[in-house]
Amino acid sequence: MSVKDKIILITGASDGIGKTVALEFAKKGAKLILLGSNGSKLSAVYDQLSGVEKDYHLSLECDLSLLNDKSAIEIEAAILEHYGRLDGIIHNAATLKKMTPLIDLETNLWEKILKVNLTSEFIITKTLLNLIVKEENGRVIFTSSNVATQPKAFWGAYAVSKFAVKGMAELFRQELENIHQIKIFNFDPGPSPTSMREIAFPNEDKETLKSLEKLIPCYEWFFSEESNTTNQHYFKFSDFKI
Numbered sequence: 001m002s003v004k005d006k007i008i009l010i011t012g013a014s015d016g017i018g019k020t021v022a023l024e025f026a027k028k029g030a031k032l033i034l035l036g037s038n039g040s041k042l043s044a045v046y047d048q049l050s051g052v053e054k055d056y057h058l059s060l061e062c063d064l065s066l067l068n069d070k071s072a073i074e075i076e077a078a079i080l081e082h083y084g085r086l087d088g089i090i091h092n093a094a095t096l097k098k099m100t101p102l103i104d105l106e107t108n109l110w111e112k113i114l115k116v117n118l119t120s121e122f123i124i125t126k127t128l129l130n131l132i133v134k135e136e137n138g139r140v141i142f143t144s145s146n147v148a149t150q151p152k153a154f155w156g157a158y159a160v161s162k163f164a165v166k167g168m169a170e171l172f173r174q175e176l177e178n179i180h181q182i183k184i185f186n187f188d189p190g191p192s193p194t195s196m197r198e199i200a201f202p203n204e205d206k207e208t209l210k211s212l213e214k215l216i217p218c219y220e221w222f223f224s225e226e227s228n229t230t231n232q233h234y235f236k237f238s239d240f241k242i
Ligand code: NAP
Pocket: 011, 012, 013, 014, 015, 016, 017, 018, 019, 035, 036, 037, 038, 039, 041, 042, 062, 063, 064, 065, 091, 092, 093, 094, 095, 116, 143, 144, 145, 146, 188, 189, 190, 191, 192, 193, 194, 195, 196, 197
């Protein structure tokens, strides 16, 4: 089970879970394309990455709320120029913004959240798919949440987006896994100590949550040959005996 030399795009790599996956995967020899909207946070992560050669990794500053077909093609071009190929995507970036009743959620925030959490993943997946299907064990990993399966008041457009991502991941799976050697997974990392979690649970003691590093074996398994034969496609952290 190794991610060594795998070329993986991680969205939301500047913070939280995506940052930890980036730092740990880099230690294991993966070549990473880090994507986030905050350039200085992204540079700070880039500077911490292990990588023996100059330009081993690639950093792409991109606000996913503004992504369109053209900018996705520019991302593809940057990956092609830097690496010439791509093994997979971890669609990890997401925004919650705030907890609020739906009737109080501003329409512009609704649109922004759906753009970042859902539409950008659709655009990036369809644009980069041609690269991923050329690889032997191509992967697209979507990120879920318990609010994708159990509606919860006040989770707003974030919950709606995660419901929709669950459906979209399933459609991609049905349409692609039969004709390409690719696996499409959707993973709910469970309660994890990040800035997003703090918005939802400001008074929670972070010490009661698992460390972000505990998620790494899950992501490694998704990219392993071992996961080629599984029929399961929706996973929760608790499915892994960690
Ligand atoms: P986080 O710490 O808030 O990090 C979110 C990441 O998404 C950041 O790197 C942020 O980068 C990026 N992002 C947000 N808006 C963006 C935009 N407009 N354009 C580009 N990147 C953007 O969140 P997290 O808790 O690690 O969450 C990671 C994933 O896990 C999410 O999909 C979340 O839904 C899921 N999840 C988390 C938990 C939990 O308990 N933490 C539980 C279940 C599921 P910038 O700041 O650079 O924009």
